[in-house]
Amino acid sequence: MIVVKVTYAVKPEFASKNRENIALFLEDFSQLNPEEFRYNVYESEDGKTFMHLSHYRNEEIQKELLNVPSFKSFQKQRDESGLEVEPKIEVLNMVGATHLLF
Numbered sequence: 001m002i003v004v005k006v007t008y009a010v011k012p013e014f015a016s017k018n019r020e021n022i023a024l025f026l027e028d029f030s031q032l033n034p035e036e037f038r039y040n041v042y043e044s045e046d047g048k049t050f051m052h053l054s055h056y057r058n059e060e061i062q063k064e065l066l067n068v069p070s071f072k073s074f075q076k077q078r079d080e081s082g083l084e085v086e087p088k089i090e091v092l093n094m095v096g097a098t099h100l101l102f
Helices: 012-029 059-066 069-080
Strands: 002-009 037-043 049-056 085-092
Touching: 002 059, 012 037, 012 069, 037 059, 049 059, 059 069
Parallel strands: none
Antiparallel strands: 002 049, 002 085, 037 049
């Protein structure tokens, strides 16, 4: 299993568009096999800091998701928006859970 956490902050005026772009790629992700991955996005109370937490069964599904056109468009628009905090990418190791992910 691969677990990745990405945290970043957008400028306040881009936050609404960022939410729209997230909704678009999540809709496309929902058309893929839900048994292969979990992808959640959270927004901090400040309304401009976002955290994406993804769990992939394997590298193949990770590559598939990262190449979905709407996800690539989201990343491009986010990165070109003039971020307040650049994306911090962390690869995590699962220690335990209350339920099985896969």
